[in-house]
Amino acid sequence: MHRTKVKIVEEALDANNTIAQANRADFDRAGVTVVNFMSAPGAGKTTLLERVAGDLPGVRMGVLEGDVQGSLDADRLAARHVPVTQLNTDPGFGGECHLDANMVRSALPNLPLDGIDLLVVENVGNLVCPAEFRIGEDVRVMVSSVTEGEDKPLKYPLMFRTCDLVLVNKIDLLPHLDYDVDKFLYHLDHVHPDVERMMVSARTGEGVDAWREWLMRVATGDRAIA
């Protein structure tokens, strides 16, 4: 029983990787760099995108917005005058908890790939399954809010281990929390030694310049990321 389940899961992940490679090839042909942007619910992904949308000189950004239901985040980003495509995962019983390569593939015809240089895919808010499914991205960025506690790298290791950049968000709240930044970074280095990290506040704008510059480096190929 268990072995059957593992086999089905492995086959599903193999199939996903095949489709992810096809997506990757299409993105390469169009010259579009793709960021898979992930976090727990409410960690601040959309606000961090609002902060940089329309403000990346020389880089045309588009967004693929993944949600179980609704278009709240897409509406927020469309107001910043970047092209946004909505992708809902809800098939009628609560919705998938992540984007996979096939869902992203189904959205390709709606993406203005020839008009953008950088595509940020905002994944469903979840620290588990999104990390398991590649979608054809170049890089993975995750947001970890300081309100979530210092232990998250240990509890959700695959997510922290497979990302290229960790944005530690909501640092404006640090004076009001029992949160030890050093302890978080210690846990982070335990599961993903020396992964690039930035302390930011989407609310106050602190650290956002570094995030913007990182995105521009990624979009222009001027980077050294594994």
Add this chain to the structure above:
Amino acid sequence: MHRTKVKIVEEALDANNTIAQANRADFDRAGVTVVNFMSAPGAGKTTLLERVAGDLPGVRMGVLEGDVQGSLDADRLAARHVPVTQLNTDPGFGGECHLDANMVRSALPNLPLDGIDLLVVENVGNLVCPAEFRIGEDVRVMVSSVTEGEDKPLKYPLMFRTCDLVLVNKIDLLPHLDYDVDKFLYHLDHVHPDVERMMVSARTGEGVDAWREWLMRVATGDRAIA
């Protein structure tokens, strides 16, 4: 392809419900009330349990602790002198993002059902899939942290719609956030009209008395919950 997937999912949920009923029967025989306790990562489930553990006069509480990896939360609760059983979902590729009835069933032999009146099952931190899988619980409680934003009921409606109590946690941070409590409650009532809700701070203890009393009412059968 899509139809096949839906069919497999429906069969999986049917199988889950059958096992959940078997769990339910075992819990009833032992006279144990079961709470399925859910939230996004870092919303404060464990701290809210620490606040009441060992402090429910006349009610013997036990905890089943669901995590992808590790036993951090179980260790915290064991320090409060309540029986805690760890259940990890990690099968080697990132772990399941939720508990299902079969996982809970596998833990039954390790649960001291004859020595407790109330079992709180702390689910994996996730606002999507845990809502889809019944585990044999009497009631569902979810925690929504004010740091996650007011829009979460609209983005994760199944979770909010299927719970019996919503704990709105971290209200000590309200003075430092752009969070409109009335807007959150408006969205909550949109997806689950009049669901019971409590404003709490696990950190300061505000509202914890009401949470403790609710658990005691549930455990002693003195309640009127749908």
